[in-house]
Amino acid sequence: MPHSAVAGTPQLLVELRGVGKSFGGLAVLGGIDLRLEPGSVHALVGENGAGKSTLSKIISGLYTADEGQLLVDGHEVSFGSPREALDRGIATIAQELALVPELTVAENVFLGREPRTLGWISRRKLRKEYLAVAQRTGFDLNPDALVGGMRTADQQKVEILRALARGASLIIMDEPTAALSAHDTELLHGVVRQLAASGHTVLLISHFLSEVLELADTVTILRDGRLIRTAPAAEETEASLIEGMLGRTLGSVFPDKPEVVSQGExxxxxxxxxxxxxxxxxxxxxxxxxxxxxxxxxxxxxxxxxxxxxxxxxxxxxxxxxxxxxxxxxxxxxxxxxxxxxxxxxxxxxxxxxxxxxxxxxxxxxxxxxxxxxxxxxxxxxxxxxxxxxxxxxxxxxxxxxxxxxxxxxxxxxxxxxxxxxxxxxxxxxxxxxxxxxxxxxxxxxxxxxxxxxxxxxxxxxxxxxxxxxxxxxxxxxxxxxxxxxxxxxxxxxxxxxxxxxxxxxxx
Ligand SMILES: Nc1ncnc2c1ncn2[C@@H]1O[C@H](COP(=O)(O)OP(=O)(O)OP(=O)(O)O)[C@@H](O)[C@H]1O
Ligand SMILES: [Mg+2]
The missing domain is CATH 3.40.50.300 (P-loop containing nucleotide triphosphate hydrolases)
Incomplete structure (x- = not known):
C-alpha cells in the first residue's frame, strides 16, 4: 500500500503507456504500461537482458522511447537528457556507477549544485550540507575521502546521497544492494522505507527476490522486453516471481558438487x-x-x-x-x-x-x-x-x-x-x-x-x-x-x- 504522504514532499506520479524501445532494429521493450504510485516502492524484476535497465533509462531521460508515452503528473513529457528528468524530480542510482573519481565524497554528492558564497564553492557549507544529508541515511563516510579509491559499496552510498541531495521525488535504484555488505544492505533498506514513508517513490530493480518481497509494495515482472504482470508484492512469492521471470519453474539453484579427489595434488x-x-x-x-x-x-x-x-x-x-x-x-x-x-x-x-x-x-x-x-x-x-x-x-x-x-x-x-x-x-x-x-x-x-x-x-x-x-x-x-x-x-x-x-x- 502507498504510504501516507508527508506534507511538503513533492509527490510525483509517473506513468508509462504502451512504451517500446528498439536498438538497431531489435526491439528490447514493447507495450509497457506502468504506473508508479507516489509514496510507494515499486520493484522491477526479470532475467538478465529482460529490459529493466532500459526501462529505467527511459524514465530517467537517458533514452527516449520509440513508442508510447511517458507521463509525469498526467502530462506527457519527453526528456532530452537525465538533467531534464532530474529537474522534474527523477534521479537514478545507476547499475554502472557514475562518480568522478578525482573528487571527494562531498564534492560528488553536490556535483553541479555546490553551495556557493559570492560565486565561490564554500567548503564549510559543503561539509555542513553533506552532514545533513548523510545523517538521514546513517551512512558513515568520510566526506573528504577521494571517491576513486573507495570500494564499490561505499561508492554506491555516495550515489544514493547524491540523489537525496538533489531533492528527487522518484528515485530509481538499479541493483543498489548488489555490492553491499549485509550491514549496508540493512541501512539501505531503511533508507528506501524512509523515502517511501515521506512521499518519495522508489523504483527498485533487484535480483534479490527476498529483498523485493520485503521492501516493495508493488512488483512488475518483465520477460524478453514484455510486461508479464504488475501485482501487489503481498500476492507474490519467490517461486511465483521466478516463474514469471523465466516462464518456467526452477529446481535447485545449486548443482551437485563433484567428489573432490581427496588425494588431489x-x-x-x-x-x-x-x-x-x-x-x-x-x-x-x-x-x-x-x-x-x-x-x-x-x-x-x-x-x-x-x-x-x-x-x-x-x-x-x-x-x-x-x-x-x-x-x-x-x-x-x-x-x-x-x-x-x-x-x-x-x-x-x-x-x-x-x-x-x-x-x-x-x-x-x-x-x-x-x-x-x-x-x-x-x-x-x-x-x-x-x-x-x-x-x-x-x-x-x-x-x-x-x-x-x-x-x-x-x-x-x-x-x-x-x-x-x-x-x-x-x-x-x-x-x-x-x-x-x-x-x-x-x-x-x-x-x-x-x-x-x-x-x-x-x-x-x-x-x-x-x-x-x-x-x-x-x-x-x-x-x-x-x-x-x-x-x-x-x-x-x-x-x-x-x-x-x-x-x-x-x-x-
Ligand atoms: N545501448 C544499447 N545498444 C544496444 N542494445 C542494448 C543497449 N542497451 C541495452 N541493450 C539491449 O537491450 C536488452 C535489455 O537490456 P537491459 O540492460 O535493459 O537488461 P536488464 O533487464 O537491465 O538486465 P540485467 O539484469 O543484466 O541488468 C539487452 O538485450 C541488451 O543487450
Ligand atoms: Mg540492468
Whole structure:
C-alpha cells in the first residue's frame, strides 16, 4: 500500500503507456504500461537482458522511447537528457556507477549544485550540507575521502546521497544492494522505507527476490522486453516471481558438487602471505577442489585474491602453483594458469569500447592465434562456443557495452574459462546475475573443478558459498579466522566466525 504522504514532499506520479524501445532494429521493450504510485516502492524484476535497465533509462531521460508515452503528473513529457528528468524530480542510482573519481565524497554528492558564497564553492557549507544529508541515511563516510579509491559499496552510498541531495521525488535504484555488505544492505533498506514513508517513490530493480518481497509494495515482472504482470508484492512469492521471470519453474539453484579427489595434488599453496590488507595468510587449494572465501565486505577477501593473482604487491610470504613459486605479477600468474574474475567488471575486467567477441578472446590470443596471427574464423568459433556455454545469445560483433549488466558478467566468465588451467579465482561471480543464469555459472564452476582445476570462490552470499564449496575459509581483518568443511560447514558457523569480536576471538 502507498504510504501516507508527508506534507511538503513533492509527490510525483509517473506513468508509462504502451512504451517500446528498439536498438538497431531489435526491439528490447514493447507495450509497457506502468504506473508508479507516489509514496510507494515499486520493484522491477526479470532475467538478465529482460529490459529493466532500459526501462529505467527511459524514465530517467537517458533514452527516449520509440513508442508510447511517458507521463509525469498526467502530462506527457519527453526528456532530452537525465538533467531534464532530474529537474522534474527523477534521479537514478545507476547499475554502472557514475562518480568522478578525482573528487571527494562531498564534492560528488553536490556535483553541479555546490553551495556557493559570492560565486565561490564554500567548503564549510559543503561539509555542513553533506552532514545533513548523510545523517538521514546513517551512512558513515568520510566526506573528504577521494571517491576513486573507495570500494564499490561505499561508492554506491555516495550515489544514493547524491540523489537525496538533489531533492528527487522518484528515485530509481538499479541493483543498489548488489555490492553491499549485509550491514549496508540493512541501512539501505531503511533508507528506501524512509523515502517511501515521506512521499518519495522508489523504483527498485533487484535480483534479490527476498529483498523485493520485503521492501516493495508493488512488483512488475518483465520477460524478453514484455510486461508479464504488475501485482501487489503481498500476492507474490519467490517461486511465483521466478516463474514469471523465466516462464518456467526452477529446481535447485545449486548443482551437485563433484567428489573432490581427496588425494588431489595441491595446485595452489599460499604461505604467510602479507600484502595490503592481508596480514599473514596460509592455505592450500587442491586440484578439483572448490574453496570458498567467506567474510564480510572489507574483511580482506578480495585483497587476498589480488595478492595471490599478483595484482597487488606482496610484502611477504609465497604463492606457489604446482610447487613452484609464482612471480608477483599478473602476467606471471596468467602464464602459470591462474585466472581472476574481478569484483569490479568495469574497471578491471571488460574493455568497454570493443566488441563482445574481442572481450571473450582478449586474454586468450595465444590460443586463438597459432603462430601469432589472429585467424578470424578461429576467433569467431572460439567466441561463439564460449558464449553459448555461458548463455549469452546474439551477435558477438556488438559492442560489449550494449549488453545488459548480468550478461557482461557472463562474458567475463567466458573469457576466464578459456584461459584457466590451474586455478580459477572468482570474486563475487554471480553479482547482478539473474537466478536462472546463476545456475549456469555454478554449473560452469563445478565443471571446471571436475576437470581438475582448483577454484577459489569469494562470495558475500553465505548460501552461495555453502552451495558450491567443499571447504570454506572465513576471513576477518585480513587473516583467516576459521576453516569449515563437512558437517561443520554451516551458515551459523560461518557467520559466527565472520562477525566474532576480534578481541575475544571467540570463534577460534
Ligand atoms: N545501448 C544499447 N545498444 C544496444 N542494445 C542494448 C543497449 N542497451 C541495452 N541493450 C539491449 O537491450 C536488452 C535489455 O537490456 P537491459 O540492460 O535493459 O537488461 P536488464 O533487464 O537491465 O538486465 P540485467 O539484469 O543484466 O541488468 C539487452 O538485450 C541488451 O543487450
Ligand atoms: Mg540492468
Amino acid at each position: 595441491v595446485v595452489l599453496s599460499v604461505r604467510d602471505l602479507v600484502a595490503p590488507g592481508v596480514y599473514g595468510v596460509s592455505f592450500d587449494v587442491r586440484a578439483g577442489e572448490i574453496v570458498g572465501l567467506a567474510g564480510l565486505v572489507g574483511a580482506g577477501r578480495s585483497e587476498i585474491a589480488h595478492a595471490v593473482f599478483g595484482a597487488a604487491p606482496r610484502n611477504g610470504g609465497t604463492v606457489s602453483v604446482d610447487g613452484a613459486a609464482t612471480p608477483n605479477s599478473i602476467a606471471g600468474s596468467l602464464k602459470r594458469g591462474i585466472f581472476l574474475i574481478p569484483e569490479s567488471r568495469k574497471e578491471q575486467g571488460l574493455v568497454l569500447g570493443r566488441p563482445i567477441r574481442d572481450n571473450v578472446t582478449l586474454s586468450n590470443m595465444g590460443q586463438v592465434a597459432p603462430g601469432g596471427w589472429v585467424s578470424a574464423a578461429v576467433e569467431r568459433r572460439a567466441s561463439r562456443t564460449m558464449l553459448d556455454r555461458v548463455t549469452v545469445a546474439g551477435d558477438d560483433r556488438r559492442n560489449v557495452s550494449a549488453l545488459s549488466g548480468g550478461n557482461q558478467q557472463k562474458v567475463l566468465f567466458g573469457r576466464a574459462l578459456q584461459r584457466t588451467r590451474k586455478l580459477l579465482i572468482a570474486d563475487e561471480p554471480t553479482r547482478g546475475v539473474d537466478v536462472g543464469s546463476r545456475r549456469a555459472i555454478y554449473d560452469l564452476i563445478v565443471e571446471q573443478a571436475a576437470q581438475g582445476i582448483g577454484v577459489l570462490v569469494i562470495s558475500s552470499d553465505v548460501e552461495e558459498v555453502l552451495g558450491l564449496a567443499h571447504r570454506v575459509l572465513v576471513v576477518r581483518g585480513g587473516v583467516i579466522v576459521g576453516e569449515f568443511s563437512g558437517e561443520a560447514m554451516t551458515e551459523e558457523n560461518i557467520i559466527t566466525a565472520a562477525f566474532a569480536d576480534p578481541i575475544t576471538n571467540e570463534s577460534q
